Amino acid sequence: MNPISAGLRISPVYTAPQRAADSSIGVQAPAATTSGNVTLGQTRNDNDGYTYPSRSTATTASYALEQDAVDKLSLSLLTGVQGASLGERVRGVGAALVEQLVLKGGTSVSQSALRYAAGAEPGAEAVKLRGDSLRHAPDNAISLSLTTASGATITLSLASDDNGLAVSAEVQGGELNAYELKGLATLAEGFQAAIDGLAQEPPSLKLDGLVSFDSNLFKSLQMNASLRTASGEPQVFDLSLDDKARNLSLQGPSGNIRLDLDTRDSSLLGNAGQRQAAIDNYLQQFDAAQKRGNGDKDLMNLFKDAFVQLNRVDDGRLAKEAVSPQGRNDRLLLSGLADFSASIGQPAKSVNPLLPGETDRFDYRVSQSTTAQGKALSSRSIQQDQQSSLDAAWHVGANPQVPLALSKDYKSQNYSYHEITDEAKSSTRLGFNKDNRLVEASATQQASQNERVRSYVDGVLSSETNTPKSVSQTRNLLGLLDDVLQRERISLREKGVSVLESLLAGKRDEWWLQGDPAKVASR
Template sequence: MNAITAAQRFTPVYTPPVRALAPISTSSQSSTAAATPSTSVSLGQSQTTPVQTYSPNGLASTGQVRYIWEKDSGNKLGTAMTIAVQASSNGGRFAGIGAALLDQLAANDGRNISQSVLTFSGTEQPDATGLRLQQDSLRENATNKVTFNLTTASGATVTLSLASGEQGLAVSAEVQGGQLSADELKGLAGLADGFQSALNGLTQIPPRVQIGDLVKVDPALFTSLQLNASLDVAGETQTFDLRLDEQSRSLALQGPSGRVQLDLDASSTRLGSTAQRQAAIDNYLNQFDAAQKRGKGDENLMRQFKDAFTQLNAADNGKKAVNDRISLIDTGSRALLSGLADFSASISQTPGQSNPLHPEESDRFSYRASQSTSLKGSGLNRSVQQDQQAELKAAYHKGLNPLVDIQLGMDRESQNYSYHEINDQSSSSTRLAYDKGRLVEASATQHASQSERVRTYVKGELTEDVTTPASASQSRNLLGVLDDVMRRERNAREQTGASILDDALQSLRSRWQLQSTPSAIAA
């Protein structure tokens, strides 16, 4: 089978070079060209890629594309890089590389790793100095770069770097400030799939946030984690920044379609069960979906926002929920709180101008949500208040004929549309107060307001300008609700030994959770 046939069937057989490429001198170049081929690799990337033939030292001596390795590549990492370097997409270029690098570092007992594979075309034979310069340039100026940093509980730092560009692929792993223990090495290997999943998500088009396994890093082994990426997406730069430590968790994603930002206070009080936290997450996801639909936000950007929110908050599952400072709060009153760490989250879409005749009418979407929890008093006399807020600001154009896609131009015949401006706010505040250790107040206040201004144009003439407001507020005393639920819970435990608390609360949570629509509060 010739190379073109192999490419058409996409059935590559990859065999890494047997030996590393030593620095090339003038004499070695001559011997390389005359050497008998030792390895034949059929590449399946495209029809223009011929069979590559490698000399014993790893340099391809014939063909259009040649690969030169920094060191011996006869291992799992080398195999992954051999496949990845031939890919044309970011997803292919980083496929398997992150996991293989972490696995290799763990298998090498934490000894530093440096590997690169450089691509050359034509017949030019670079010298050793040229190779080193190209390796340095690839690592420092690559179009696509990823760094991954971990700090161990013992104080050592682990730094991984991946770089991809037209020049080839380069990776490195370095341990500083101490040696890794057997448990830490095992922990590194355990993070391999999570790291690779995060890379796979970031290199998709459109990108996905896939950090669920990565954020559940064992705090007994690793005290901080940081993942940074700068990737080329259709000619534009997409950046990603994830940071986790004992005090905070943050994620920032910036790309052509907009920006996502989340900041969680990992040290804040998390009062509640896993089921309670999931109920709070589900409620927020409903709010996010409603905001995206109402403001016509970008679906892919909102999906990344929702994934990031869900996965960062999921890091709390399985951890101790009760903060010692307010351990006096009983199970029932805790149920009125979200169970989530305090946070600030925002999504902002890149504004667009779809109407050339009225560029001031921008298409935009921004949404913010936050939670803060405050504690006052001490001992048996204390209070807890949890505040949640959300805000939506958006604007978009909509054609008057639902059967025809809107196409606005400079001519007035195309100017048949409505321009919508959305301005919504919502809030929820829950308060618990204790007097001599006895719960004396359990209350919740909810508020939601919505405003939509719609200007309608027919052949460029404003025919209607209408603003529609709506609002609702509700304050509730929840002491009686808690007493009733806890009475039923006690009875269930006495009769069956099982808890019915989460099920009993599920239908009641809308009375104190954040609600974005006035109709949900008025119900």
């Protein structure tokens, strides 16, 4: 038979070596088994004895590597290409790619593992061409790009389909020094965790290990993914981080989420207790909106995870002004979080053929913006606005024991149609004179809700109700804050202990965002 020259090629179905528990860079080549052996880096004939027994007598296949290698990356690819799901195929591959790039000192990396029908083993050139084709037109694509402080750009790419995995990594615009290589290595597991989360069904966001990159070494980070879900529908993820902004978006079958943080002004960041309290308050608002608008709980959990993880980046870089009396007083009524705008939405669906305008939908938006005027040694003020809106609608069957199945048959038209329209806003304002004395402290909370319900019996409208609620409260908080600051000064003078956070902890519901009119009225 004709000789075959190429990388590693195994037939029929190769049982890939299991990954070692040790995550260190580089692995030992697997020992040859009694049923065959693997020959690397030389010309082989079909009779060379590199055939492994099949795991199944019903299905046989061959596997080929683009490059001759027995390293952690190649073994991860050979294991992954046999996976039944996307999650199984990409497991460990992202981390191995980062580690291989670090091991090679930043020199380019390119490798692929491909599946072929038994007996259809290609030559080396055909393997390379197919690997390149997979990189250019994959079913699933994931990339990570980092810009170093010295100006070099690191790009890592993963591509896959049902019959192959291809990866590449390169450094352009400079070389990586030892510190940058070490910093890159620390992101390996974080990159893999992010990949694993997105490849799950349903997806999850696991970004903590990735977004906490060393900003002294890297100026920016971008991660992009375009994945095919189990249902065949696309899922697109984009993440971008630098010293000015953090942006995240996820578009998938269940809906879309987007979060944009403005990180240019770190002087408004609060202490850990203040920030956690603000996050908890926002999460309560998100949960209440999901429950009230009958939103998708899994999608809302993704939204919440994105909000927490992108804000958590600031926990390690709290502003220096946080320890100064002036900076601390500036943030008395603020959330302590970076300004942001965010949205979560589910695609509108027309589920009633008789009334197609009655769409099931969920759209929630929330934002925060802060404006500061004036400077130290002059009159100055700071204002923060928080706002949210909810637009949602859904159908509920008249008989909860019977699944709703609306059709053109009027006998199926027994249901109620719920529509929600809610808005909330909170504005806080602090004013100081030229002596840095607090002379103004006010808060206004507004919340309005309306639920419209139309009920039908055999397609005939039987009732319609509207339930509006609206509350607005404006409070003068100057006396409260004067008292809090006086008690803080006494504690610092007599005990050397700050009590500011504990004194404010139980009061913030009076000025932070509240979507429920009843909670605004009860304060």
